[in-house]
Amino acid sequence: MVSLLDIIGPIMVGPSSSHTAGACRLGLLARCLVGGTPDRVRIELHGSFARTGEGHGTDKALAGGLMGFRPDDERIRTALEIAERDGLQYTFEKTTLAEELHPNSVRITVERGAHSHVMIGSSLGAGRVFITEIDGYPVEVHGNSHTIVLLAEDVKGSIARIAAILAEANCNIATLRLTRKERGGDAFMVIEVDEEPGENVRDDIRKLNWVRWTHRLDKVSA
Amino acid sequence: MFSSLTAAIREAESQNKSLGVLALETESRDQARPVQEIRDALARALKVMHSAIDQGLVGDLHSASGLVGGDAAKLHNGPAGPLSGTPFRDVLARALAVQEVNAAMGVIVAAPTAGGAGVLPAVLTGLAAARGIPDEQVITALATAGLIGAVVAERASLSGAEGGCQAETGAAAGMAAGAGTEMLGGSPSQVGHAVALAQQATLGLVCDPLGGLVELPCVFRNATGSAIALAAIEMALAGITFAIPADEVIDVMGEIGREMDVRYRETAGGGLAATPTGRRLAKERMVQIKRAGA
Numbered sequence: 001m002v003s004l005l006d007i008i009g010p011i012m013v014g015p016s017s018s019h020t021a022g023a024c025r026l027g028l029l030a031r032c033l034v035g036g037t038p039d040r041v042r043i044e045l046h047g048s049f050a051r052t053g054e055g056h057g058t059d060k061a062l063a064g065g066l067m068g069f070r071p072d073d074e075r076i077r078t079a080l081e082i083a084e085r086d087g088l089q090y091t092f093e094k095t096t097l098a099e100e101l102h103p104n105s106v107r108i109t110v111e112r113g114a115h116s117h118v119m120i121g122s123s124l125g126a127g128r129v130f131i132t133e134i135d136g137y138p139v140e141v142h143g144n145s146h147t148i149v150l151l152a153e154d155v156k157g158s159i160a161r162i163a164a165i166l167a168e169a170n171c172n173i174a175t176l177r178l179t180r181k182e183r184g185g186d187a188f189m190v191i192e193v194d195e196e197p198g199e200n201v202r203d204d205i206r207k208l209n210w211v212r213w214t215h216r217l218d219k220v221s222a
Numbered sequence: 223m224f225s226s227l228t229a230a231i232r233e234a235e236s237q238n239k240s241l242g243v244l245a246l247e248t249e250s251r252d253q254a255r256p257v258q259e260i261r262d263a264l265a266r267a268l269k270v271m272h273s274a275i276d277q278g279l280v281g282d283l284h285s286a287s288g289l290v291g292g293d294a295a296k297l298h299n300g301p302a303g304p305l306s307g308t309p310f311r312d313v314l315a316r317a318l319a320v321q322e323v324n325a326a327m328g329v330i331v332a333a334p335t336a337g338g339a340g341v342l343p344a345v346l347t348g349l350a351a352a353r354g355i356p357d358e359q360v361i362t363a364l365a366t367a368g369l370i371g372a373v374v375a376e377r378a379s380l381s382g383a384e385g386g387c388q389a390e391t392g393a394a395a396g397m398a399a400g401a402g403t404e405m406l407g408g409s410p411s412q413v414g415h416a417v418a419l420a421q422q423a424t425l426g427l428v429c430d431p432l433g434g435l436v437e438l439p440c441v442f443r444n445a446t447g448s449a450i451a452l453a454a455i456e457m458a459l460a461g462i463t464f465a466i467p468a469d470e471v472i473d474v475m476g477e478i479g480r481e482m483d484v485r486y487r488e489t490a491g492g493g494l495a496a497t498p499t500g501r502r503l504a505k506e507r508m509v510q511i512k513r514a515g516a
Binding site: 001002003004005006007008009010011012013014015016017018020021048051052054055056057060072074076077103125126127222 | 223245246249252253260263264266267270285286287323324325326327328329330331332333334335336337339342364365367368369371372375376380381383384397433434435436437490507508511512
């Protein structure tokens, strides 16, 4: 459903909703994987991001997002200088990821402390973004809600247990998508929630011994 | 939100309210948010629009490539022309101002996109200044514009990469024409004619920016798009009607966009971007951007 505020918005640093605002939101999502500004980041630009990204400030917007700047934050203009000053080590490369990927796509590898994660995301236009892969797992995250992604062994009552953790944290589930390749195989869950789940929610989910992998991603839309 | 302007006009008329008020109530229902919260968000957008215009009119901004900048100030302060002292010239200056701010990585409101962000604020704030219209009424007009944009998003596209410039500055002109008409007292059906009159004038408009950058001709297309919107408002308020309903004009815009060659959809492969001068300038300026970034 199209919202009025999608049409009259977002409020953003120019010049391009796809190459600047969208890029910033992809940076914000990548930052979530390590729970804060990474120490080191490798950014591989694909398609139109690689071809016209520099003229659109795509590099600055990605770096800004990785440091937690929102799309309307004027610090985006000097984000590369701020990154250097604050010790965020970054590299940009031009590459060709999968053929079928959207033309505005990027692979971001973030490192913070002992943790390292990688994500592939696309900027779809008008500032909308879409994450297609995290740590090699295929996902579908739009960043329009706070989202929890997890991979779990196919145990009975798994959804009930996760739902209970969210309920205890006072988070209402908006949507839940469960996919499983085969009976008894690992189950993949993408859960969108209305309220922001705290880091403790992710940690509680991580403690479940049948959960193999989980991440918490912020809402990055307006 | 609505996917048909005809349906929205019918509903507004039957309930004896403006399209702007109908848009706010519909959004409130769709998103389960109070109307005041939506008005507050639009008020924040209007504030950013004003601030972008103020920044752009000073004329000291430079885009990444240096291809655009400083022209809003020329209209604002420069030598007189036949339209000096009219809202028309002021609206053109405001449209250039917002786009120059956008090209210089300033803060703007994508309405509907960053590339077409100059038209709506220029037309609404320019006319509001000329007629002494209070902000509250401009905010309602932004809701009218949002409704029109939502119809275009549903029926056609709001992306230059999908539908050419007719889907960006063209859609912005349609939104501004309808919203401006309502803000100046036009009826819902006059809004429909204004949208159709503006949108028909931009059918087939290609997206052909030099080097793929949101600079040239984007900045100027926002000024000319505003001029089209003003023409549509003037005609609609005079009672002129356009025989093809806005929905059908929007449908045909979508159809033309789908059939438009990829060279004309934001790829810099055709149009002005592919002219000898366009190619030369893009090449020179990209080298400059790389040097500046290194």
